[in-house]
Amino acid sequence: MSLAQRSSTKWRDFGVNVVENDWVGHSGHTRGRDMPGSKSKRLVFVDAFAGCGGLSLGLMQAGLTGRFAIEHDRFAFATLQANLLSRGAKFRFNWPRWLPKEPQPIEAVLGKHGRQLRQLQGSIDVLVGGPPCQGFSTAGRREHDDPRNRLFASYLKLVECLRPKIVLIENVRGFTMDFEQASKNYAALVRDELSNAYEVYDQLLDLSKFGVPQARTRYFLLALRKGLTAENPFELLAKRLPSFLRKLGLTAPISAWAAISDLETARGGTRPSSETVGFEEIAYAGPRNSYQRLMSNGAAAPGDLRLARHSPEITARFGKLIRLSHAEGRLNRSISSKTRSRLGIRKQALRVLDPDRPSPTITSMPDDLLHYSEPRTLTVRENARLQSFPDWFSFKGKYTTGGKLRKREVPRFTQVANAVPPLVSRAIGEMIMELLLDKPKRRGSSSASLSLQRINQSTEIVPHA
Ligand SMILES: C[S@@+](CC[C@H](N)C(=O)[O-])C[C@H]1O[C@@H](n2cnc3c(N)ncnc32)[C@H](O)[C@@H]1O
Secondary structure, eight states, rough: HHHHHHHHHHHHHOOOOOOOSOOTTOOOOOSSSOOOOTTOOOOHHHHHEEETHHHHHHHHHOOOEEEEEOOOOOOHHHHHHHTTTTTSSSSOOOOOOSSSSOOOOHHHHHHHHHHHHTTTTOOOOOEEOOOOTTTTSSOOOOOOOOOOHHHEEEEEEEEHHHOOOOEEEEOOGGGGGGGTTTSSOOHHHHHHHHHHEEEEEEEEEEEEGTTSSOOOEEEEEEEETTOOOOHHHHHHHHHHHHHHHHHHHHOSSSOHHHHHHHGOOOHHHHEESSSSTTTTTEOOOOSSSHHHHHHHTTOOSOOOOOOOOOOHHHHHHHHHHHHHHHTTTSSBBOHHHHHHHTTTTOOTOOOOEEEEOOOOOOOOTTSEEEOSSSSSBOHHHHHHHHHTTTTTTOOOSSSSGGGGGGGGGOOOOHHHSSSSSSHHHHHHHHHHHIIIITTTTTOOOOOOOOOHHHHOSSSOOOOOO
């Protein structure tokens, strides 16, 4: 049974009509706004599975307007609300009155607001989303029946309700890998599903090429409504990359040192945490290079600077580990078995940051990574820097969670780790603006979308700069 068949059965339960692909070529300009082609037109997006808002933020920085976002976790939603919804926020969603500003599952939004969603047809240019990835992750077990993976059906349902011009999906690399007992993978299912109405393009992108100080490869899918343009959006993205970086004063790759050296406690010292009694935080002493200035953007000291409370024994062991890892030249990689047994370290995932290279992929486990010179794990702010979040963007909710709650809650470290780095979504947003606004009928090479096989074979797809 195809995802379409499985999901349309489910969609009926939401009380929303499933319209069978009768909308190819729908004109879809934004009501009450300028016609496509006008420079003054603001493109509008909706973010499903918005998390803390990394993807939304980058699109807003690019100049797109957010209509609304769907996120069911209270901590992630609190972050989104504080930064992208509150009065006086730098960037703000143009939230519809009919949708409560509260955490809600996508199923509830589809179930309760099907009519209002359909009324938005023609006014939404882009639907974006990063459906939860744990079920696809190559690091975890890949379970075909994982209920989280079925959320893709809801996402596709939202596509049918809103009928955006462009659909953008981000996910982990495991999204393109075949299920063990089936011939397909999720990326292939989604592509099949969208290909009636859209030209579908997808690529694995190396995000360090976008100036993100992190080795992070992610799957991106861009579906463009048929007839919209013949241009391959990934080719345009790659073409625009050098000028994107130049404009921001960045030269990729950015090292971990370049990203977080202004946050060393050796520089500004520490002080009692402004947030939590009994904790210390980094005393911020100001940016010292172009990446740090870009992130700081004239803001006062950032938040989320709380330091972990390591015992003196752990601090001493971390100190030795950092020295040995530098001496062995074993940075950004797992600790050697010799050092592991010498220091009595059991944690396999632990590694010491290499100051001279982009960091390894940020995870939701704050104790996976040690600072390159200070005997401690990284703060939320340092992780946020490695994800290219600006300093004014603050995170809300618990810092970490454990046990059974780990499956249900999205604390700060997880919000940061889950996010699409804003620098990447900004580059994609600017590319979409050029694609839709600068030349309404761009005549590019009409490349067929990449075959899944090609994606599975590739280790990474590097933008051709
Ligand atoms: C990978 S994260 C998205 C990150 C986001 N794109 C960003 O850039 O910050 C996926 C999010 O989906 C949310 N989520 C999971 N199931 C959901 C559901 N049924 N309805 C709404 N949100 C859900 C999770 O709480 C999580 O924050």
